[in-house]
Amino acid sequence: MSTPGNTESEGEQGTGETLAGALEREHREIDRGIAAFLEGLVADRVEVEPLTRAIEALRRHIYLEEELLFPPLRDAGLMAPVFVMLREHGEIWRTLEQIDAGLGAGPNGAVPRDRAVVGDRALLRDGCLRLLAQLESHNAKEEPVLYPQADAVLASAAAADLSEFLAAGRAPEGWVCSQAGSGRGRCQRAGRADLWRA
Numbered sequence: 001m002s003t004p005g006n007t008e009s010e011g012e013q014g015t016g017e018t019l020a021g022a023l024e025r026e027h028r029e030i031d032r033g034i035a036a037f038l039e040g041l042v043a044d045r046v047e048v049e050p051l052t053r054a055i056e057a058l059r060r061h062i063y064l065e066e067e068l069l070f071p072p073l074r075d076a077g078l079m080a081p082v083f084v085m086l087r088e089h090g091e092i093w094r095t096l097e098q099i100d101a102g103l104g105a106g107p108n109g110a111v112p113r114d115r116a117v118v119g120d121r122a123l124l125r126d127g128c129l130r131l132l133a134q135l136e137s138h139n140a141k142e143e144p145v146l147y148p149q150a151d152a153v154l155a156s157a158a159a160a161d162l163s164e165f166l167a168a169g170r171a172p173e174g175w176v177c178s179q180a181g182s183g184r185g186r187c188q189r190a191g192r193a194d195l196w197r198a
Helices: 020-042 048-075 079-103 121-145 147-151 154-169 192-196
Strands: none
Touching: 020 048, 020 154, 048 079, 048 121, 048 147, 048 154, 079 121, 079 154, 121 147, 147 154
């Protein structure tokens, strides 16, 4: 899986890729990383790296949507679809936490690179299959409803912020999605830009 986010600036990237296209590409890259891990399990190989990269990319992707994409879409009147996506992010986040536990991960998914999977492979497989099903359902709504609006609704400054984040941004350490339900607070929006730049 390649690292998500090879875009330039403002809506249309140098490759002619729209914001919607870049966001959809990230979906595919995340799916491929999870699938690669599952394929390894079927072949009795435990290759944690594709899964841990996909999980990190998914958390980053959820961050960029909740902090950069959804606020302007909500302001443009797309409150109901944004609400559904936020609720589903919470469900996805809880599945990520279960997978983290199966990997022996620390807080917010930190898995030591030299650590092999310890734990129940069947539990990990089931968690990954559940995650792929959640993502398939989520993406089937998000891609045709919200993503086209990213290119149509976002002001140039918001589009530039989103493009910049796609190119090199990172979610702040410890950030959790708004509907995670774990009792941890969200990142403060003030000063957000300084937090995610590499």
